[in-house]
Amino acid sequence: MxxxxxxxxxxxxxxxxxxxxxxxxxxxxxxxxxxxxxxxxxxxxxxxxxxxxxALQASAYPVLDELGLVSALEEAGAVPNKARWHTRWGWIEPRADAGGAELPYAYNVxxxxxxxxxxxxxxxxxxxxxxxxxxxxxxxxxxxxxxxxxxxxxxxxxxxxxxxxxxxxxxxxxxxxxxxxxxxxHENARFGYLAHYRDLPLRDGISHAWFLEPDMAYAFPNDDGVTVVAVLPDKKRLPAFREDLEGSFLAFVRGLPEAPPVDSAERVSKIIGTVDYPxxxxxxxxxxxxxxxxxxxxxxxxxxxxxxxxxxxxxxxxxxxxxxxxxxxxxxxxxxxxxxxxxxxxxxxxFLSVDFAKAAVPFNPVQRLMFSAAARDEGMARHMYLFASRLIGPMRFLNPVALARASAVNLRHRRSAASPSGA
Known part of the structure; x- marks a missing residue:
């Protein structure tokens, strides 16, 4: 008006x-x-x-729907934000249950x-x-x-x-x-930089995140063939990183497991970021x-x-x-x-975010339990996905049944690895 x-x-x-x-x-x-x-x-x-x-988390999909933006976003090329996450135990790759409904999602745009x-x-x-x-x-x-x-x-x-x-x-x-x-x-013990790339292929065309303990990185495909690549290292690395921002950024990305091939893609933005984001x-x-x-x-x-x-x-x-x-x-x-x-x-x-941000250290015992189980079990991967999408809260994510299941998954894994046929 x-x-x-x-x-x-x-x-x-x-x-x-x-x-x-x-x-x-x-x-x-x-x-x-x-x-x-x-x-x-x-x-x-x-x-x-x-x-x-x-990124728009799946928890926000009902609001997008009420606003009448879902069809407009899809017409604009917004990318459903399904994801896979790298951990030291392997990749967490959430998939729908066999015969079940598609995993909830919203969009990267x-x-x-x-x-x-x-x-x-x-x-x-x-x-x-x-x-x-x-x-x-x-x-x-x-x-x-x-x-x-x-x-x-x-x-x-x-x-x-x-x-x-x-x-x-x-x-x-x-x-x-x-x-x-x-x-x-609340202090954030990491800093962050990102850049936008066009025509950057990612496996299955979905979002990737890397939990490197304590460093982090992600690559989110967006509309118009543009992918956002971000790195979030421990602040202890900041002085060296600043000496050669572009070289440090590219070296970090190139060193990621299944690294996005940034050298063969077109960078369409400057490398931008912040050294302090409390x-x-x-x-x-x-x-x-x-x-x-x-x-x-x-x-x-x-x-x-x-x-x-x-x-x-x-x-x-x-x-x-x-x-x-x-x-x-x-x-x-x-x-x-x-x-x-x-x-x-x-x-x-x-509360959990503040705890994870204030001390850039390896995972604590509960985080190790849940992430390792999610890398080894499809049900736990789906459970992790619901939490990462903010469709469930910490209490449900860490409820006694989920903790017991994660423990059982890891126990089976250790037994399998220790058996003569398990390697």
Whole structure:
């Protein structure tokens, strides 16, 4: 919809950030009768996030479906994100059970394709005003409650009031900082670099990840024949890596088991990355305010969960607050319900991610048990896949039955290896 020029406009909800989380929330809220101002600091409607895994986890498929994006993504060439993972015990290769349904999946798709697509959908949704070139510079407060935002535009300053302000503005969220939301920052002991390659063949045309203990790498095929190749080494390697970034990156990739043949493919991007990417956990709500996507919780990029969690948190927020945002319910109680869902669904995943990120060391005993069993048993590989796709949580992944099965798999393997006929 077109931008309004009136200062002091009042909306039901104002969302800062028109990326995945913000655009998804705007669409879902507006469909439920909520009037939404969707603010984006950049003026280009085709702007997109550059540093990203470009992966949408299977857990986010229902949100893509509700948004009506599945067919559009497939038409754009998004690649179903089935995967295989290298470990010291061999490859974990999840497959559907014999005669069973196909394994759940979502898509790998470049943000240059995805971001403009979902932002355009938001702009075309009745009830959404997409306001480009609007940078939030502060919050409007009534005591401890947030009741709007102050923004800077090329036409000057303006104030936009709303029952609810939503921060969908990334891991460094200005909205969260202005509101003084409690923030916990967790060290990441790895750094990361990635590059995009065209016509890079991968076995079975699916995603690959390498668990090298402690180093990591992955290769994700995307739309238009472009594959994202990323390396995430231990920070102890950073000084040497920086001395020759391109040489170090290529040497790392060439040294991977079943290495992607990068030398025969066309590199279509610079090598980009970050030397410090901490994990961030924030309270998801405050009076009159909610956070979604990376603004609420920034996971470790090696797991590729950020895009999926952005979409899911937008859906959880919508389900909790849509009625109250239009004045038909208790907004504070609705925000409490959203915070509870967000915490219940993601706290366990983040806890394990923080533990894995803070100390770049070989697998601990439980990780060794589960990864080795998954490399040796198809049922355990499927179980690992469901967890990696965030379709099940840590409690179910590490439930007593699963741990017992993994132990039995490894015991059978040791007995077979020790027998005269097992080598």
């Amino acid at each position: 077109t931008e309004s020029d009136k200062a002091g406009d009042a909306y039901d909800v104002v969302i800062s950030g028109a990326g995945l989380a913000g655009s998804a929330a705007a669409i879902l809220l507006a469909r439920r009768g909520v009037r939404v101002a969707l603010l984006e600091r950049r003026s280009d409607p085709g702007a997109y996030k550059v540093l990203c895994t470009h 470049r943000r240059s394709t995805l971001d403009p697509m979902i932002r355009s959908r938001a702009a075309q949704t009745p009830g959404v005003d997409l306001l480009l070139g609007h940078r939030v510079t502060g919050l409007v407060r009534d005591g401890q409650r947030t009741v709007g935002v102050r923004v800077s535009t090329e036409r000057g300053e303006r104030e936009i009031r709303a029952r609810l302000v939503v921060g969908a503005d990334g891991k460094d969220s200005p909205v969260a900082k202005f509101a003084g939301v409690r923030t916990r920052v 994990l961030v956990t924030r309270d998801a709500t405050a009076p009159g305010l909610a956070l979604i996507g990376d603004a609420a919780l920034t996971g470790d990029p090696l797991w590729g969960v950020g895009c999926g969690w952005a979409l899911q948190s937008a859906q959880w927020l919508t389900e909790a607050v849509a009625a109250a945002a239009t004045g038909r319910g208790d907004l504070d109680a609705s925000l409490t319900a959203y915070a509870r869902t967000h915490r219940r669904r993601l706290r366990g995943h983040q």
